[in-house]
Amino acid sequence: MTKALFVSLSLISAALAQSNTTNNTAVGIEAIQAHFSNAGIVPSLLATFDPSALMTVDYSGVGDIQPGQALSETQVSPTPSVSITPANSSVQLGSNFTLMMVDADAVGTDESAGQTRHWLVNGVTLGNGTSAENVTTSSGIAITEYAGPAPPSGSGPHRYVILLYKQPDTFTPPANLSTANVGVSVFSLSSYIQETGLEGPVAGMYYTVEEGTATFTPSATSAVVTSTLPVPSGTSSGTASGSGSSPSQSSNSNGASAAFGSISSLFMIAAPVLAAVAAI
Ligand SMILES: *[C@@H]1O[C@H](CO)[C@@H](O)[C@H](O)[C@H]1NC(C)=O
Numbered sequence: 001m002t003k004a005l006f007v008s009l010s011l012i013s014a015a016l017a018q019s020n021t022t023n024n025t026a027v028g029i030e031a032i033q034a035h036f037s038n039a040g041i042v043p044s045l046l047a048t049f050d051p052s053a054l055m056t057v058d059y060s061g062v063g064d065i066q067p068g069q070a071l072s073e074t075q076v077s078p079t080p081s082v083s084i085t086p087a088n089s090s091v092q093l094g095s096n097f098t099l100m101m102v103d104a105d106a107v108g109t110d111e112s113a114g115q116t117r118h119w120l121v122n123g124v125t126l127g128n129g130t131s132a133e134n135v136t137t138s139s140g141i142a143i144t145e146y147a148g149p150a151p152p153s154g155s156g157p158h159r160y161v162i163l164l165y166k167q168p169d170t171f172t173p174p175a176n177l178s179t180a181n182v183g184v185s186v187f188s189l190s191s192y193i194q195e196t197g198l199e200g201p202v203a204g205m206y207y208t209v210e211e212g213t214a215t216f217t218p219s220a221t222s223a224v225v226t227s228t229l230p231v232p233s234g235t236s237s238g239t240a241s242g243s244g245s246s247p248s249q250s251s252n253s254n255g256a257s258a259a260f261g262s263i264s265s266l267f268m269i270a271a272p273v274l275a276a277v278a279a280i
């Protein structure tokens, strides 16, 4: 009994020791990839999404948002601060980026006419000296200054997708999107990426805003169960099984189901260890 307890405590502390920032970043990247698929952002908005960094989006008064979190227009009216944590120390992100936010509409909406562009800044840079690097837009050219969401009432939960792309050295914006303050309008994200040669996205995040009651039934999104995610490279399986389920993707998501609540993730890391001990 004493020995079993000792074994279980040592295994738990070993598991907790593994639950450090680098590994949480890797698991967070796996999670946002799964969220983009399950919410239909891949493939309706992006053909693929293979980020090399984790994006953190912070709205004043809300804090760091969770993937797919349901927010109100008021909550997302201020310009958020965005920071980027590379997957690991061998990732070289580069220096010149384009930051954008587009409205991917409700799941299942025909996006062939393009997307409403709520934010588009070329020449964005990252801060330095910390692992979570703040995105600095003041150095760039704000083609579209941040404009908070205002989806039409009854049009369902719109998915607002924030993306960071690496600008190639040859980056040349389309003529009609090359000067500051063009404003909000519809564009085709895929055409824009194709014309400019932007690389990535290197990181992304999304949330939803819904006004009124949907006058149709939006397509369902599936839940992300992070315990079923593949093990990120360089991460032990004990850690990767760690984040618990996050059913935050139903169209009425309230965002409360944080995938990475530190307390629940510690429990979930410990759970398989306890299960393993119980089996001894
Ligand atoms: C994270 O884990 C790795 C491998 O176990 C270790 O080398 C690194 O020091 C840990 N980092 C922190 C901040 O604990």
Ligand SMILES: *[C@@H]1O[C@H](CO)[C@@H](O)[C@H](O)[C@H]1NC(C)=O
Pocket: 051, 052, 053, 087, 088, 089, 090, 091, 233, 234
């Ligand atoms: C670092 O992250 C990148 C991007 O996710 C990945 O391709 C690479 O395998 C990782 N390297 C290590 C050593 O974990």
Ligand SMILES: *[C@@H]1O[C@H](CO)[C@@H](O)[C@H](O)[C@H]1NC(C)=O
Pocket: 096, 097, 122, 123, 124, 140, 141, 167, 169, 171
């Ligand atoms: C960064 O991007 C901006 C805007 O596209 C451009 O004017 C600038 O020359 C770029 N800087 C570098 C170092 O590539």
Ligand SMILES: *[C@@H]1O[C@H](CO)[C@@H](O)[C@H](O)[C@H]1NC(C)=O
Pocket: 126, 127, 128, 129
């Ligand atoms: C990096 O940080 C140092 C110290 O804060 C600062 O002097 C320097 O300008 C920064 N470089 C860039 C590219 O932001």
Ligand SMILES: *[C@@H]1O[C@H](CO)[C@@H](O)[C@H](O)[C@H]1NC(C)=O
Pocket: 081, 083, 127, 130, 134
């Ligand atoms: C990043 O931004 C946050 C919030 O805007 C700020 O509190 C923090 O000091 C910034 N970090 C760096 C390294 O500039």
Ligand SMILES: *[C@@H]1O[C@H](CO)[C@@H](O)[C@H](O)[C@H]1NC(C)=O
Pocket: 174, 176, 177, 182, 185, 186, 187
């Ligand atoms: C820019 O021009 C393209 C055609 O080249 C058009 O599809 C797009 O709507 C225009 N965008 C703006 C903001 O005028």
Ligand SMILES: *[C@@H]1O[C@H](CO)[C@@H](O)[C@H](O)[C@H]1NC(C)=O
Pocket: 017, 018, 022, 023, 026, 088, 233, 234, 235, 236, 239
């Ligand atoms: C994650 O944790 C495991 C177990 O300690 C460690 O072997 C691995 O190096 C860590 N991954 C990274 C990217 O630090």
